[in-house]
Amino acid sequence: MAALAACVLPSPWRPESPVHRATSSLESLILSLGSYAASGHSSPRDQDAHYNAILALCIARRSLRDGLCLRSHIASIVYAPSLFLQNQFINLFSKCGAIDMARQVFDEMPHRNVVSWNALLSGYLSNGRILDALLLFSVMVDAGPSPNHLTYLTAVRALVATGSRELGKQIHGRILKEGFLSRAEVANCLINMYSKFGELDDAETVYCRMVERDTASWNSLIALKARRGHTDDALVLFVDMLDEGFAPDEFTFGTLLSLQDTTFIRELHGQITKRALCYNLFVGTALVDAYGRFGNVKIASQIFDLMHERNVVAWNSVISACFANGKAQEGLQLFLEMGEQGLLPDEYTISILLKAAASQLSVLVGRQFHGVAIKMGLQTNAMIGNSLIMMYAKNEWVSDSFLAFKDISEHDLISWNSIVQCYLQNEEPEQAWMLFVEMKSLGYQPDEFSFVGALAACASLARHQSGREVHGDMIKRSIIPDAFIGSALIDMYSKSMVVSDAWQVFSRVKHKDLIIWNALISGLSQNGYLDEVFKLLYWMREEDFKPDKFTFASIFAACANTMAVQQGRQVQGLILKSELNADAAVANSLITMYCRAGCLREASQVFFDLPLKNVVSWTAMIGGCAQSGYSQEALKIFAQMQKDAVKPNAKTFVALLTACSYAGLSNDAGKFFEMMEVKYSIQPCFDHYACMVDILGRAGRLNEAENLIKSMPFQPDALVWRMLLSACRVHGDAERGRRAMERILALEPGDSAAYILLSNLYASIGNWHGVEEVRELMKVNGVKKEPGKSWIEVNARIHEFVAGGSTHPNTKEIYLRLKGLLEQMKDEGYITEIALRFVKSSRLLPASSSDLPVSSRRYRMAPLVVANSSVVHPQQLCLPPRLRRWRFSLPSPRCTYSGEPLLPGVADPLGNSTERSKGKGRVFFLDVNPLCFDGSQPSLRSFARWVDLFFSRVSLRDPVIAVLDGEEGNEYRKRLLPSYKAHRSKYLRRSRIFGNARQDFLSTTEPQIVDVLLKCNVPVIKVHGYEADDVIATLTDQVLQKGLRVVIGSPDKDFKQLISEEVQIVMPLPDIGRWSFYTIKHYIDQYKCDPSSDLSLRCFMGDEVDGVPGIQHLVPGFGRNTAIKLLKKHGSLEDLLSAAAVRTVGKHYAQDALIKHADYLRTNYKVLSLRRDASIQIDVDWLSERSTFNDSVALSDFLRKLGERHERQKLYKSCRGQQKPFLDLTYAIKAL
Incomplete structure (x- = not known):
């Protein structure tokens, strides 16, 4: 073969030559023609026949090298090849991938016919040169011979690849004009084109206008109905096809078996068996896949066993069916049998196995499959790389996910989306955002999944401006937010505290689903819009959406954030009547709500009634006990959690350390801090170190607390230094407190709390010069103390109090009542406790505070709340059971009080009785x-x-x-x-x-x-x-x-x-x-x-x-x-x-x-x-x-008896047009 270019090409070969009969190899043929050339017998017609025979073998074997030698020989003997021979050269070069050589042959041809144009058109299409194919078709229409039906078939197939609907309709018009629509293959091609474009009505119109139909025509329309999801119509067409005498083929059954309907699988199976197609490779594989999709692995395996021929696709189908239905061991066994029968897995096989390793097997087994892919050289394949990324991501092996991403030779958009999701799932939004930016810089065009990942990163990082830029990029690309993208946008704007923008996104989504409703309810909940949450709940019910566990979890979170425990109880009553009462997510948010409100009895009831408790349930209960001052109970719950073999997480240990902090259990806290890393392999994060600093500071171990801050594996922020400063104030360590303040101001120069704490520290040790110095420094730096705030719920109304403020309508009565409370408590010997907890401590004043008039002191929040409770509702004045642990922050969350009456014997200084004034x-x-x-x-x-x-x-x-x-x-x-x-x-x-x-x-x-x-x-x-x-x-x-x-x-x-x-x-x-x-x-x-x-x-x-x-x-x-x-x-x-x-x-x-x-x-x-x-x-x-007890029931019965639903919809239509409909909790409950 190597000497072929140097020798003279043989003369024409005759079919009766004994050499030809002996062998059909291309090499023997060329040698025989070379020996026959010596005879000198040749004519142009014979030469064309012999050259065509050689060229046909070159085409059949895709032998570009021999074809080039033949063309070189023809050029050397100055022989003018026929038009047919030239067309064959175009076919050869096209099929061998040398499309530019084919174009050269085409351009050098003195004469061309329609076959020449069609050959080059088909070559462009088969080599992916879609634009060149369409340009050539355009030139042919303008200056070439009239296209035939084969020309239009090739042009339509090229259009399908471009997705150009407009050009497709133009070519459809030319086909109608030329009369080629009567040919079934052309009509079938048009049906396929419109189906791919999503123009299903046009595809059906073409089918109805067909003059002649064949089996392919029926297959096209059946596939069209299946793609639309019209299962019944597809099956009716199949019956009509049988009635008109057309025999279904393997493609017919393959399409029908892809329908998402289990009802007719057995009937189709019977038709397939009747036509003896069960053993057909294509049909048998489709049957295995269908039964596997609908959970009947046994029949799928039986059909697979009956198949005479099995390829990799068939094995992939049965292996996928096993894994999809939880038969992991059977799937692994089939994979081993596949190898024993000498079949090598392809990228689809490895991808199936990796997905199974992520969900059913283990990451260690997945690593073995990764090794198989490496041995086969498939680790660079994008499909396998994407599966590896997701497998490692689900098991929190982020570094391995990134290595798998780097191994991919040619990343596709799915690869980038997968690695972004990997970092998001493992709470590394910064890396996810950087990868999204890198992806765009490399020229990749983001799709909706890319944008959703970017928005999730912006939401986690609270980067409102970046999120708005992503939103703007989506608008530029004409991506209209649907429910999927809209949910991500709402989440981003909500976490950036721009609720108005979240509401606008929601209002512009035309087709809403339950997910986007839940997204907005969750966003409103996170930002404390309790009233709007219930308005949205009612509106949601009006639109016939049934709340699920995520809806109720968000509602309870809203009630917890605003301490609206009464509304939470009403919603709980609805859940108790539904199937969601045993759901862990709903119960966990309910526990959190009750714990934050100090209602531990209700929280415990929900917790112990929960049949399946997860780590979140245990953590919520431990944290609730800790926050309410029941530290020993929190530790007992953790002990029970260990007995039940529930593995704690990082948040569990934060709750435990908080409990130890409130109870002063510094030694126990050290044990838990060590247990977290040694026994459970949980690396301490910032919250754990902050808790330990607080515990050591409360215990007076200030040196250990300071050393712990300095030994933290990350940069400490102002919070931990503020904790140390607070501890220094309690224990009178002025020097260490001064160092802590310097660190705080270096990190947050405008922090007023640091100045106040240091000032109080100096005052507690009698250093009044230091107090004046700090106060003067605050004035110089322009720092002002933020007034403390507290809230209390009485009679379903929220009362707000600001330190030093007088905006409450009952201000005079509150201060008079407070004066009476303090005087009586002083008489009973509690003045020291009150001075330390409720008013400015006597140690903070240069003289004894007990002799000062009450009106001259600045009251803290707690006494104002107590006094207001007794003024507004003296019969139901309630506080948490452990008042000594009652704390107020700046600003503090809203508080709802329930429990035993506080100070029932205290007289009213205003002289009011227990009745209404x-x-x-x-x-x-x-x-x-x-x-x-x-x-x-x-x-x-x-x-x-x-x-x-x-x-x-x-x-x-x-x-x-x-x-x-x-x-x-x-x-x-x-x-x-x-x-x-x-x-x-x-x-x-x-x-x-x-x-x-x-x-x-x-x-x-x-x-x-x-x-x-x-x-x-x-x-x-x-x-x-x-x-x-x-x-x-x-x-x-x-x-x-x-x-x-x-x-x-x-x-x-x-x-x-x-x-x-x-x-x-x-x-x-x-x-x-x-x-x-x-x-x-x-x-x-x-x-x-x-x-x-x-x-x-x-x-x-x-x-x-x-x-x-x-x-x-x-x-x-x-x-x-x-x-x-x-x-x-x-x-x-x-x-x-x-x-x-x-x-x-x-x-x-x-x-x-x-x-x-x-x-x-x-x-x-x-x-x-x-x-x-x-x-x-x-x-x-x-x-x-x-009495308001019967309001809700009476009005609910009144509405129910009316039975005029259409009038209610009209009544609230105007509300819906305002983006924020005004609805009430009572209506939301009535609707449910």
């Missing part, structure tokens, strides 16, 4: 009728909604009196002014929907309204001949005479004439879905005059809503400003009219108007005035504190 109480009046309408349409849903919000957000336990319009209530005003509310009747008569139904609606629904209000402990008043406004005005005067304040709940502006310092209005605002208070300050800001002039002003301006015309319609120029000026000068309307009668008003047009229309104005005054003569007397029982 009537002198400062409020009475609420509820104007019922306007609440029963949503706009102009009657709606009991509207009534229930506003009443629920009124009870839960406005009145709470204060007394409420509901008032209804009496029959013929407006007759009095109609007699005075016939136009009074006349237009309302006309409107109702014109209405197509309601007609005269307004009064009918109220009369028919009034019993239901009265019933639900009475169940909520609200008296309902209705007086014949009086409107509700007049009844409320009458009762308001009576309540004010008893020294109480009045709040009127109504949207009616007529009540503005009652506004004073003692009377307020609370109005429902439908646009924002909440009640809003309207006070005398609001009135003055709005009208720039005193509320006492409101009625007189409305006499001039009129009331268009009630049909009372104003004077400005009669006297042009007499507007609001003129009326206000006159009323400010003269007072009431009657005084103004008296002044006009004696001509002392001023402007002549105003003077004449007042004289001319005096009777008109006096009539308006009578019509618009609220009457105070209703025959009703206030009952003292109505003024007692209202």
Whole structure:
């Protein structure tokens, strides 16, 4: 063969040559032709035949070298090869990968036919030169011969690779024009093209227009239906195919077996057996794969055993079926049998084994498979490399994952996404972010999985700006966030504390799923938006999404963060009725919530009722006991955890060390610190070292604490130095405290706590010069102490306290109550304890603090909270059982107190009894009728909604009196002014929907309204001949005479004439879905005059809503400003009219108007005035504190009985359009 180029190519070979009969090898053929060339017998036709025979063998054997020698020989003898021979050379070079040589042959051809063009087109396509193929097709259409059906087949296949829908439709148009759609193979190719493009309707249209169909046509449409997920349609087509006499082939059954439906597998299996295709390699493999997918490994193995021929794909299918169904040992045994039968695994086999090692086997077995891949030279394969990355990542072998990533010769996008996820899973977001940046710098185009990984890294690092840049990059690439990407964006913005952006992302996702709902609920929970969490829960239920364990876990986390334990208890009641009551994730968040609130009894109950406790459950319970001061109980729980063989994690030891810190168990803490590393191989992190520093500092072992800080394997931050400084203050070590402060200020120059701690340290040892020096240093450096804050929940309301502040509405009462508490505790010998814990310690003052008046001391948060509890609700004043361990931080979290009453024998310095103080109480009046309408349409849903919000957000336990319009209530005003509310009747008569139904609606629904209000402990008043406004005005005067304040709940502006310092209005605002208070300050800001002039002003301006015309319609120029000026000068309307009668008003047009229309104005005054003569007397029982126990149940039953779901959806549609719908916890619970 090597001498072939040097010799003369043989003369034409005859078929009857004995040499040809003896051998068919290319080398023997060329030798025989060489010997025959000596005879000199040759003709052009014979030469072409012989050259074609040699070229055919070169093509069959992909022998580029021999083909080049033949072409060289033809050139040397100056022989002009035929057109057919030239086309064959194009085929040879194309199939041997020398596409540029094929193009050279094509360009040198003096004449070309359609076969020449098709050969080069096919060569470009087979060698991946898609663009060149399409360019050649374009030239052929413009200047070459007319394309035939083979040309269009090649062009369409090239288009599938480009994904160009527009060009595909153009070629489809040319095919229609040329009439090639009648050929089944062309139509089948178009169907495949549209299917790949996702244009399934167009693919089906092509199928319907086919003139002739073959088995491939049926296969194409069946594959189309399968790709759409239309299982039933695919099976119907299969039946139609059989009815029309077409025999299904292996591709038909292969497609049907890929359907995600187990119902018809056995029927298909029967059809396959009937046609004796079970033994077919392709069909048998598809059957094995189908049965494996649907969990029937036994039948899959039986089919595999019956197959006469098995290739690597078949072995991969049965091995994958075993591993997918938990049959790890059977899968390993099959892999060994595969090797015994002489078959080498391919990259798919190794990938299957590595995935199994990550989930079912062990990482050590996975390393052996890694060794097999290395021996086979497959470690550089991207598929195997990606599987190795994920296997090592799941077992926390991050360095091995990165080595596997580096071994990949050509990284694909999956490789980069896998290594990014590896670092994210193992809590190394910084490395994940750097890899994402590197990937982009190398020119890789991120996909949705890449962006999700980058967003997760930004979320963990709280890099809001980087996250926004990633979001912007997605927008530039026209990636529209779906539920998957939207969840990642919401998580990133939530952890960056930009909740508004998270909400915007959520609102722009069109097709929401449960994951994105949970993402937003979790984000709101993390940022303390408890109300919004419950609003979203209700909205979620409205959209027919059922909360899962992640939803409830996030809700409990929100309750824990805000100490809203009462709301948490209500949600727990819902879970107890569902199948989620035994879920570990839900129970763990519930335990955490109760522990943070100090409700250890409830936390213990949840913990011990949990059937399967994981490490998080044990850790939560240990941490809860530690935080509540039950350190010994925490250690006992840890001992039980060890007995149950539950392996602790790093957070468990943080909780244990915290327990030791609170109990002063420094020796036990040292043992746990050592156990963590020696027994459980957990490397101590910063939190563990910080706990140990705190423990040693509390124990007075300051030298050991300082040495431990210096020996930390990482740079200590200001927190641990602050702990040491605090310990120095307690133990009076000024020198060491000074060193600690210097370290703190080097790390955080603006830290006010360091200055305060050092100042207190100097004060405790009597170094007042040092105190002054530190205070002066704070002034020079511009450092200010942040005031401490605390919260307490009483009667479902959160009260906030700020050190030194006086913003609380009960400030005076609180300080008076605190003074009484301190005086009585001092008499009982507790003044030292109080001085040390509740007020400034006597050691911090230059003189004894016991002689100072209480008012001169700066109170800390604890006594203010205690005093407020006794003022707001003296019967339920509760604190955690161990008050001596009660701590307040700056700022501290909200606290909810439950337990035994504190100091039950302490007298009230204000002289109040245990009943409600009537002198400062409020009475609420509820104007019922306007609440029963949503706009102009009657709606009991509207009534229930506003009443629920009124009870839960406005009145709470204060007394409420509901008032209804009496029959013929407006007759009095109609007699005075016939136009009074006349237009309302006309409107109702014109209405197509309601007609005269307004009064009918109220009369028919009034019993239901009265019933639900009475169940909520609200008296309902209705007086014949009086409107509700007049009844409320009458009762308001009576309540004010008893020294109480009045709040009127109504949207009616007529009540503005009652506004004073003692009377307020609370109005429902439908646009924002909440009640809003309207006070005398609001009135003055709005009208720039005193509320006492409101009625007189409305006499001039009129009331268009009630049909009372104003004077400005009669006297042009007499507007609001003129009326206000006159009323400010003269007072009431009657005084103004008296002044006009004696001509002392001023402007002549105003003077004449007042004289001319005096009777008109006096009539308006009578019509618009609220009457105070209703025959009703206030009952003292109505003024007692209202029990709210039945509110939720009564309103829930009321809503349930209505059965008008469509009206509820309409009611809240406006809320959903505002991004933040206003909904209430009660509604969320009712929906569940």
